[in-house]
Amino acid sequence: MTRATPAEDACTNALPTAALGGPVSHAVSRVARLHRIAAGKVLKGVDLYPGQELLMMHLWDRGAVRQTELIKAMELDPSTVTKMLQRLEQTGHVRRRPDPADRRAVLVEATDESCALHTAVEAAWGSLEEHTLAGLDPAERTELVRLLAKVEENLCRETEDCPDRRRAASG
Amino acid sequence: MTRATPAEDACTNALPTAALGGPVSHAVSRVARLHRIAAGKVLKGVDLYPGQELLMMHLWDRGAVRQTELIKAMELDPSTVTKMLQRLEQTGHVRRRPDPADRRAVLVEATDESCALHTAVEAAWGSLEEHTLAGLDPAERTELVRLLAKVEENLCRETEDCPDRRRAASG
DNA sequence: AACTTTACCTTGGTCGGCCAATGAATGAGT
DNA sequence: ACTCATTCATTGGCCGACCAAGGTAAAGTT
16 A cells, blocks of 8 residues: 555655554553653662552552462463562562462462552552643543543453453352 | 452452552553554564564664664664664574674664565554554544653653654754 | 363563663764 | 773663463362
8 A cells, every 4th residue: 555665665754664554553652661661760769660569559459369369450471470479579578378278379468568668659650640641631631541441442352361351250 | 168358349340559549550551561462463473573563664664774773763772672683683584784884883774584574564563553443533543642642752751761852863 | 089171370481671781993082 | 192981782680571381289070
């Protein structure tokens, strides 16, 4: 269509081709990267790496849980969670013990020291959020959340990675 | 049997604390992750990993460039680009040669074989973009792009990672 | 009870991405 | 011309994240 000859194309655009072919995809990548960096800076004060704070929040919120719980809640790969927990345990943020009711399961909980970070982490996230949304009025923020949710839905569908989200705990 | 506390079942949907404290931050993380996965699937057909396609696009677009050029254009860490290029070289997508005009620099260019992927990659990105935006009407798409750009600006500011963007290619 | 399937977690590998530190060549200052 | 600073690229280490494969234990089936 737009591009017929792959071999010869000396178009000297300032805009990357990617931005033309997929502006939103491109923007998502960039925003995500910058956001992660920003998160890293904010989290440096609490001795956490980006990503870990979500796990900790879940732990603070729910208390002792099985890893499966975390995996499902955060929709991450099991191996990812395992490794995160190993590091988190090593840094003293988390404690793991075998589940007495299920010998193949592991119970995870936040350590008391980590609980001291709870407030700081939430404050950090609040500040990160505010920074991210600086200059956007409430209507824009709402709209952004709505649109992102739609996009997430779309991507979720293809990925088929969040199938049981709707029914979390049905009897 | 030892299911969980009934109180937890009450707030089923398990809105993570993170979602309350930073809905957009949370959404950005999730969307980014899903988007990356989707990109991975689309790119599997062209033997590229997510992230590499942007680099290749730049190469296809600009021809032989120095790594610095890539680093600035993609706003990535130098070491990241180095490693990406090493793998890309090993998979035959890229070729590197010393810059005759500057003995500490390296010229990078896409191989001919990789050029054959050019069209496929752009098609993949197009399809990814379309998938991402499925169900959004043109107005919503525009708005999303606009809002993401604003957010990127905000994050950029703090990060101070894209200061010289205005003067991309001079001379 | 014995067998089979499923669930839970771990390990090993790969990739993108970062930071910190290093080596090599250019460029600027004196 | 000789320092000194800057730039270019690489290496090593680390983390998040994925997949694939494996081992153990609990359910489900016969």
